[in-house]
Amino acid sequence: MTTARDDARPAIALLVGERVRSLRTGRRWSLDELAGRSGVSKGMLVQIEAGRTNPSIGTLVRIADAFGVTVARLVEEARPPEVQITGPDDYSVLWEGPSGGRATLFAGVDDPEFVEFWEWVLEPGEEHVSEDHSVGTREIAHVVAGTMTLVVGDLELRVATGRTAVYPGDVPHRYRNDGDTAARVHMVVTMPPGEFDRRTRR
Incomplete structure (x- = not known):
């Protein structure tokens, strides 16, 4: 892990x-x-x-x-609820891949909407598998460099530099780098407000 x-x-x-x-x-x-x-x-x-x-x-x-x-x-x-400026010391690296890739959470907003802003760096051959999030979650991924292979349910797509993917985050999905150079991706995650009880899906 x-x-x-x-x-x-x-x-x-x-x-x-x-x-x-x-x-x-x-x-x-x-x-x-x-x-x-x-x-x-x-x-x-x-x-x-x-x-x-x-x-x-x-x-x-x-x-x-x-x-x-x-x-x-x-x-x-x-931190204060109004205007805020953050930098590298405030960011949270929450995943590291075996070849040096990383997922960095830049910032999040809880009220009134739930939004997170991430940067993913996937080195060649790296992959991150994500479970389904709460119902109604959406993700927007913009590829800044390289190419990311995006798998959403049974659908697999290659997202090249300069392209943006919008897709549901409430189904299993994964990000993968099948290329020869690092893929850098800026990602926004939006979630509906409210608690989510996973027992309701069983």
Whole structure:
């Protein structure tokens, strides 16, 4: 399993643990309730709330969906609600590929709409598999450099430099680099407001 950078792991793990515990207790949910809603095991949630593990993007998405918040809400430091300018020290690298690729969360907005802004860098041969997000989630991916292979359900498309793909994020999807050079992608994720209980899909 690939995770965030080793040097960022302790700070991110502690912050995520505090946020998850605060959101859960604020709703008066037990760990069992959050586990049921998110599909993340109770044991993993215990580890996360204690700050003893750095969860994968997939796990963060499941937890954020259950609470009805963005991933950014779980990993970013609190900041003023109006105008804000961020830089590299504020960004969260939440995935690293085996060849040096990475997924960086630049920023997120929780109110009134849920929006996240990401940069993905996929080195040749790298792939990231994403589960389905909450119902109604959409993604917009603009390829800045290289070519990204996008798989959405049974549909596979090659998205070249300068092209933009708009597709549903509430079905399983994946990003892959089948080329010889790095693919750099700017991505916007939009989600409907509200909590999402994965048990309703069973």
